[in-house]
Amino acid sequence: MKPPSAGLIAGGVVGIAAIVLISIGTPNNRKPPAAIAATSSVAAPSSVAANGFTLASTSVDLPVDEATYPDGPHADVVNANCTACHSASMALTQPALSEDQWKATVTKMREVYKAPIAEQDVPAIVAYLTALPGQKAAAKP
Numbered sequence: 001m002k003p004p005s006a007g008l009i010a011g012g013v014v015g016i017a018a019i020v021l022i023s024i025g026t027p028n029n030r031k032p033p034a035a036i037a038a039t040s041s042v043a044a045p046s047s048v049a050a051n052g053f054t055l056a057s058t059s060v061d062l063p064v065d066e067a068t069y070p071d072g073p074h075a076d077v078v079n080a081n082c083t084a085c086h087s088a089s090m091a092l093t094q095p096a097l098s099e100d101q102w103k104a105t106v107t108k109m110r111e112v113y114k115a116p117i118a119e120q121d122v123p124a125i126v127a128y129l130t131a132l133p134g135q136k137a138a139a140k141p
């Protein structure tokens with residue numbers, strides 16, 4: 001038997017691709033399943049029991065995650081430099097640190113984690129962090 005020509009194979013591939021694309025349809029043809037709207041009005045049972053196990057619903061209070069730093073002198077500099085990688089809670093939940101310890105933390109953000117913080121902004125950032133309400137009791141070295 002003669003092997004199929006390259007043209008025939010190419011035509012077959014194009015034909016199969018066309019059938020697949022037509023069966024997928026345009027994005028507008030895909031409607032969300034009606035079941036989602038229908039079930040949302042039905043309250044979920046608070047507990048389900050089967051085979052000796054009981055699964056009960058409960059509610060959980062998640063810890064507050066402050067996205068930005070609270071107002072204060074230099075808060076704008078801190079919010080501009082310290083919110084790109086992690087939320088403000090990362091700094092706001094630290095124990096009371098001395099000025100030198102805060103300076104070391106900001107230096108670590110710059111040198112180890114490569115935070116693009118301008119050298120001349122560092123004193124303002126350190127002053128802001130040292131003056132945070134939870135930091136007032138910081139032991140002075």
Ligand code: HEC
Pocket residue numbers: 081082083084085086090091094105106108109113114115116117125129
């Ligand atoms: C380039 C990304 C980046 C930027 C910008 C950044 N950080 Fe971080 N920061 C990190 C990473 C990564 C960690 C480590 C996270 C971990 O351990 O889970 C971290 C951790 C911290 C911690 C936890 C204590 C520690 O030493 O690890 C503090 C406090 C902190 N950052 C403060 C700051 C402050 C203040 C600024 C602004 C001057 C800042 N960060 C900007 C990446 C960044």
